[in-house]
Amino acid sequence: MPCATPDREITDTALGLAVRAPSVHNTQPWRWRPTATGIQLLADTGRQLTVTDPYQRSLVVSCGAALHHMRAALGALGWASVVDYCPDPRDPDHLATIHTTRRPPGDAQIDLAAAILLRRTDRRHYLPRPVPARHLRSLAAQVSACGAAVRQVPETLLPRLAAPMRHVVAAHAADQRYQEEIARWSGHHRISDGVPSRNAPAARPAGEIPVRAFADPTLLDPVDQPDAAQWLVVGTTRDDRRAQLRAGEATSALLLTATGLGLATSVQTEPLGVLDTRQEIRTGLLHDCAYPQSMVRVGWSSRTAAPLADTPRRPIGEVLEV
Known part of the structure; x- marks a missing residue:
């Protein structure tokens, strides 16, 4: 043609x-x-x-x-x-x-x-309702079609995910340059880019797997129990720009497929920007067989949750x- x-x-x-x-x-x-x-x-x-x-x-x-x-x-x-x-x-x-x-x-x-x-990025807590295995298989198939792989983190391995995330959150909390960058790219003043306050919930309670915190959060979270999200790690066997592009395509395919299935999603990458914690996730969850490129929370949002703003x-x- x-x-x-x-x-x-x-x-x-x-x-x-x-x-x-x-x-x-x-x-x-x-x-x-x-x-x-x-x-x-x-x-x-x-x-x-x-x-x-x-x-x-x-x-x-x-x-x-x-x-x-x-x-x-x-x-x-x-x-x-x-x-x-x-x-x-x-x-x-x-x-x-x-x-x-x-x-x-x-x-x-x-x-x-x-x-x-x-599709919206929903950073709020998800309900304790299991994601059907057939849905997870559909997501994995879409990721594979884009030349990447996805690992569902089982409950027994969640501590291997939580530990590096807590380490990097603590490090960023003490890093003035990081805090200044977050302040520039989030908050009430964002009108054409960045993360507005209306799209950011409050920081997670102690003991939960943390997610990235943004400036001046005002998004209400109706779920008053621990987050029940499934965590998926998207990885590639190489780590060059082509592989990273393909991982981005795979992440997009995963998110859009999940949206079509009625699932809520949120991409989390904070620990992947630090070499040591990224390697910790690569070893602890991917057994050094792939490079982690993105992590996605998947689950069910509350029926009482307010619609997310664009x-x-x-x-x-x-x-x-x-």
Whole structure:
């Protein structure tokens, strides 16, 4: 089938869905450049979190999630896609180029794109209701299709997850540079990026597995019992930029599939930005067979929980290079 490129209207519509992808601190560290031969994805390194993400790993994983969102949106709009990953060794910020051909969408493509509009990051507690094994198998299949693997953390191994997370939370609490970075990227003042107060609940009680705390949290948490989330670790056998992009795609596929199944989700990456704690998770949970790239909480939100507000997004004009 001959290569073709979508017009500006289709591209803008797809971008409107792609920019809803999750990213570390909602930094949205991507730029898009349509060309005559494909749609290029570039890292916006000026939005790097230098303390939280000193090696740009989470930045690249975030861009991978946006890449998957973009492909899902194009698929629903009648454009199949293939990706050329890291196509220019001389330009490490050129992460991928999407090549498209016309193809009528099927139900799966439409459902996946519809989940983009429904997905929210829910950092609140989840109910003590088990996630069916068939749902977990569906999530694992989507991750595998993107070239990554996922490990469900069984209850007996949760201490191996909790320990490094507590270590890094304590270290960050005493790190003034980290606290200043969190304050810049969260709170009441965020209007086009970052994590607004309305999307952040209060810090977890002592004894629970901690999750990243943001400035000035105001989101009410209706669940008054310990968190019953399932924890999933997404990993790759390599740790280069291509692998990190693929992990971002896999994380996006997991989140959208979970949303379609009615599950609540929240990506957690705080301990993965520190070499020692990331290695501790790699050894303790992945047995040194894969590199952890993201961690996802999955579960059921309370029926009495208030609907989550959209997190803000940058205007298309800020991320599109014409």
